[in-house]
Amino acid sequence: xxxxxxxxxxxxxxxxxxxxxxxxxxxxxxxxxxxxxxxxxxxxxxxxxxxxxxxxxxxxxxxxxxxxxxxxxxxxxxxxxxxxxxxxxxxxxxxxxxxxxxxxxxxxxxxxxxxxxxxxxxxxxxxxxxxxxxxxxxxxxxxxxxxxxxxxxxxxx
Amino acid sequence: xxxxxxxxxxxxxxxxxxxxxxxxxxxxxxxxxxxxxxxxxxxxxxxxxxxxxxxxxxxxxxxxxxxxxxxxxxxxxxxxxxxxxxxxxxxxxxxxxxxxxxxxxxxxxxxxxxxxxxxxxxxxxxxxxxxxxxxxxxxxxxxxxxxxxxxxxxxxxxxxxxxxxxxxxxxxxxxxxxxxxxxxxxxxxxxxxxxxxxxxxxxxxxxxxxxxxxxxxxxxxxxxxxxxxxxxxxxxxxxxxxxxxxxxxxxxxxxxxxxxxxxxxxxxxxxxxxxxxxxxxxxxxxxxxxxxxxxxxxxxxxxxxxxxxxxxxxxxxxxxxxxxxxxxxxxxxxxxxxxxxxxxxxxxxxxxxxxxxxxxxxxxxxxxxxxxxxxxxxxxxxxxxxxxxxxxxxxxxxxxxxxxxxxxxxxxxxxxxxxxxxxxxxxxxxxxxxxxxxxxxxxxxxxxxxxxxxxxxxxxxxxxxxxxxxxxxxxxxxxxxxxxxxxxxxxxxxxxxxxxxxxxxxxxxxxxxxxxxxxxxxxxxxxxxxxxxxxxxxxxxxxxxxxxxxxxxxxxxxxxxxxxxxxxxxxxxxxxxxxxxxxxxxxxxxxxx
Numbered sequence: 001x002x003x004x005x006x007x008x009x010x011x012x013x014x015x016x017x018x019x020x021x022x023x024x025x026x027x028x029x030x031x032x033x034x035x036x037x038x039x040x041x042x043x044x045x046x047x048x049x050x051x052x053x054x055x056x057x058x059x060x061x062x063x064x065x066x067x068x069x070x071x072x073x074x075x076x077x078x079x080x081x082x083x084x085x086x087x088x089x090x091x092x093x094x095x096x097x098x099x100x101x102x103x104x105x106x107x108x109x110x111x112x113x114x115x116x117x118x119x120x121x122x123x124x125x126x127x128x129x130x131x132x133x134x135x136x137x138x139x140x141x142x143x144x145x146x147x148x149x150x151x152x153x154x155x156x157x
Numbered sequence: 158x159x160x161x162x163x164x165x166x167x168x169x170x171x172x173x174x175x176x177x178x179x180x181x182x183x184x185x186x187x188x189x190x191x192x193x194x195x196x197x198x199x200x201x202x203x204x205x206x207x208x209x210x211x212x213x214x215x216x217x218x219x220x221x222x223x224x225x226x227x228x229x230x231x232x233x234x235x236x237x238x239x240x241x242x243x244x245x246x247x248x249x250x251x252x253x254x255x256x257x258x259x260x261x262x263x264x265x266x267x268x269x270x271x272x273x274x275x276x277x278x279x280x281x282x283x284x285x286x287x288x289x290x291x292x293x294x295x296x297x298x299x300x301x302x303x304x305x306x307x308x309x310x311x312x313x314x315x316x317x318x319x320x321x322x323x324x325x326x327x328x329x330x331x332x333x334x335x336x337x338x339x340x341x342x343x344x345x346x347x348x349x350x351x352x353x354x355x356x357x358x359x360x361x362x363x364x365x366x367x368x369x370x371x372x373x374x375x376x377x378x379x380x381x382x383x384x385x386x387x388x389x390x391x392x393x394x395x396x397x398x399x400x401x402x403x404x405x406x407x408x409x410x411x412x413x414x415x416x417x418x419x420x421x422x423x424x425x426x427x428x429x430x431x432x433x434x435x436x437x438x439x440x441x442x443x444x445x446x447x448x449x450x451x452x453x454x455x456x457x458x459x460x461x462x463x464x465x466x467x468x469x470x471x472x473x474x475x476x477x478x479x480x481x482x483x484x485x486x487x488x489x490x491x492x493x494x495x496x497x498x499x500x501x502x503x504x505x506x507x508x509x510x511x512x513x514x515x516x517x518x519x520x521x522x523x524x525x526x527x528x529x530x531x532x533x534x535x536x537x538x539x540x541x542x543x544x545x546x547x548x549x550x551x552x553x554x555x556x557x558x559x560x561x562x563x564x565x566x567x568x569x570x571x572x573x574x575x576x577x578x579x580x581x582x583x584x585x586x587x588x589x590x591x592x593x594x595x596x597x598x599x600x601x602x603x604x605x606x607x608x609x610x611x612x613x614x615x616x617x618x619x620x621x622x623x624x625x626x627x628x629x630x631x632x633x634x635x636x637x638x639x640x641x642x643x644x645x646x647x648x649x650x651x652x653x654x655x656x657x658x659x660x661x662x663x664x665x666x667x668x669x670x671x672x673x674x675x676x677x678x679x680x681x682x683x684x685x686x687x688x689x690x691x692x693x694x695x696x697x698x699x700x701x702x703x704x705x706x707x708x709x710x711x712x713x714x715x716x717x718x719x720x721x722x723x724x725x726x727x728x729x730x731x732x733x734x735x736x737x738x739x740x741x742x743x744x745x746x747x748x749x750x
Contacts, residue, residue, distance in 0.1 A: 016443075016462070017424075017442050017443050017444045018444060019444030019445075020424075020425075020427055020441065020444050021424075021425075023427070024386070024425060024427065045444075054446055055444065055445060055446055058429060058446040058447065058448075058603075059426075059427035059428050059429050059447070060427070060428030060429060061386055061427040061428035062427065076348070077348035077349050078348045078349030078505075078506070078543060078546070078577065078579045078593070078594075079348075079349050079505035079506050079511075079579050081348075081590075081593050082506055082507065082579065082581060082585050082590070083506070083507075084731070084735075086730075087730050087731050087732060087735070090708060090728070090730040090732070091708070091730075091732070093708075094708040114387070115346070115348050115430065115597065115601075116346075116347070116348035116349065116350070116351075116387075117387065118170065118171075118345070118350070118351035118354045118387065118388070119170060119171040119174050119351070120349055120350075120351055120503055120505035120506075120511070120577075120579070121171055121206030121207055121209070121503075121504075121505055121511040121512050122171055122174055122175060122206070122209075123505060123506075125174065130389075131174075132170070132171075132173070132174035133174070134171075134174050134175060137735055138706065138730070138731075138732040138735055138736075139706060139732070139735070139736060142706075
């Protein structure tokens with residue numbers, strides 16, 4: 001991992017506008033941005049650590065703590081909002097015991113609220129590990145989270 | 158005549174989410190098992206998202222048949238009935254005169270759902286790169302801009318600035334760095350909007366061709382596509398497209414043997430709504446915090462890395478090849494006096510037939526919602542349509558006959574916007590909608606301007622209080638005062654337009670605000686603090702379903718006996734209401750709750 005990180009730094013050295021791509025690729029590598037990695041990026045890009053941290057904290061994509069094994073994104077776009085996304089939050093909280101923005105104690109799930117996944121015609125939707133589950137109800141989502149319902153059963157109306 | 162018989166499956170993000178991949182695999186398996194003379198192909202968004210997954214059968218004789226809501230079993234039926242036996246499966250067929258499609262006019266989406274977006278050959282077979290070739294070999298840069306001006310094309314990102322004039326500024330600008338940049342804004346951040354994603358996923362080459370034509374016209378040799386990281390499939394298809402262009406000398410040095418050279422980069426956004434603002438977007442490409450800066454100087458004079466830059470939205474660029482092919486004059490025949498061409502919308506919310514639509518400018522909102530969209534889900538009462546996301550506003554039912562053009566929509570207090578169109582019915586609370594958008598803006602404000610940073614926070618606090626039944630008479634006046642100040646004291650479009658959802662709902666739905674404040678009543682039964690759930694004992698069968706789903710055990714009772722809901726522990730999540738099969742749960746709102 002450390003080797004891959006050094007190779008990454010080498011690859012992007014001197015490239016115009018390299019800060020954000022470096023942060024993105026580093027996060028891909030480690031799952032989050034360890035403090036030491038940001039110091040290294042600062043060194044390579046010739047910026048201060050504060051500048052790098054400033055950029056990283058500005059964008060929603062970057063995180064500074066490890067993620068859970070599974071990442072669940074509950075969509076709160078306009079269409080999902082008017083179709084009842086709030087009640088999905090209730091179900092998730094009830095099933096997993098965490099509020100959006102947090103990771104379960106066992107490190108299994110990280111739950112996030114996102115602004116819009118762009119699948120508005122299937123609202124309300126939730127994305128789990130990159131896969132979108134649409135036309136949800138509280139009941140359906142509960143089953144998905146419990147691992148009872150498979151994808152096929154979940155996406156039906 | 159389509160020489161090759163094909164079965165095309167709509168494989169955009171939402172198609173895949175609805176199960177298109179399973180259908181694709183099933184079709185591939187069955188077609189090969191039976192040895193049928195059809196190739197199963199993936200295509201972009203066919204547009205009728207409400208009927209996803211969609212499958213189109215294209216017979217060798219040129220006839221096409223569209224199937225909706227296909228699943229594995231239906232895929233098998235289509236293979237057996239249509240592909241093998243030759244009889245279209247009538248029950249599953251979407252009729253050719255389907256009203257959803259009849260009123261649309263496809264220019265930008267002409268190839269979406271028709272070609273395989275990962276095949277440059279198919280793009281070329283559908284007039285792809287004809288416009289670029291014409292531009293490079295027959296037209297001067299000024300002549301290109303002249304055509305764009307003649308077309309009347311205005312920015313499809315929502316503000317509606319004349320594209321031809323914008324290009325002129327960039328062309329005339331003197332570069333101190335020796336560089337000029339062409340940038341595509343694909344940071345589609347409005348919640349409820351997915352037009353740009355569908356275009357990039359369904360026809361990436363059209364956008365790239367448009368950018369190349371622009372680069373030639375303004376004198377640029379380097380371009381950037383700034384795409385949201387939330388759109389992985391769009392990014393993947395763009396990367397494929399760029400590789401194919403390089404292989405065919407459509408990118409790189411001396412393109413198509415001319416003196417025009419161009420390189421292109423894809424930049425992934427990192428999740429900041431404000432980066433849809435052009436100066437913030439450029440800051441982000443440079444690797445900084447995406448914070449807007451004062452204009453002028455405009456990007457056309459000093460943009461990316463201090464060089465003159467032209468920045469347009471995805472849909473704007475996607476219009477350009479068609480304009481060059483048909484000529485600006487011909488393009489301008491569609492639309493109204495000041496708004497030419499077509500506009501792509503993402504139709505969603507409480508509508509029967511949602512999806513990606515492209516309509517000629519000048520169509521009315523009513524036609525879109527009722528003729529194309531088929532009206533409101535469950536035939537409930539249409540209340541409003543939200544346009545333009547957090548920068549836009551809600552157009553009420555009584556103004557539904559307004560025409561879709563930049564100026565008429567602006568007059569309603571909403572805006573054309575980038576194309577998000579979320580339909581709302583009587584079960585949508587307009588105060589809650591205003592609060593929703595303000596909460597969005599508040600968390601996305603970059604914090605540079607005081608009024609945007611703090612003013613929106615104060616407005617959000619007031620709206621939250623109103624939805625929680627703690628509103629006071631004076632709140633409305635304070636909201637209006639703050640709204641006016643946030644508008645004039647913010648540097649960029651995000652802050653300047655942030656109060657729009659509040660102002661339009663106040664303008665058209667003032668009685669709902671008053672109802673919340675005076676009667677502590679939410680007529681749409683949406684605001685949790687103002688509603689209560691009760692079991693209708695006469696209807697309840699005691700099936701225990703509500704008790705099972707209730708997260709706080711507020712709904713309780715014995716089997717086969719009417720249940721009840723304990724008001725002290727009820728959190729108004731609505732799961733019991735959703736679960737009850739006998740309509741035995743009632744929601745009420747008003748004083749005394």
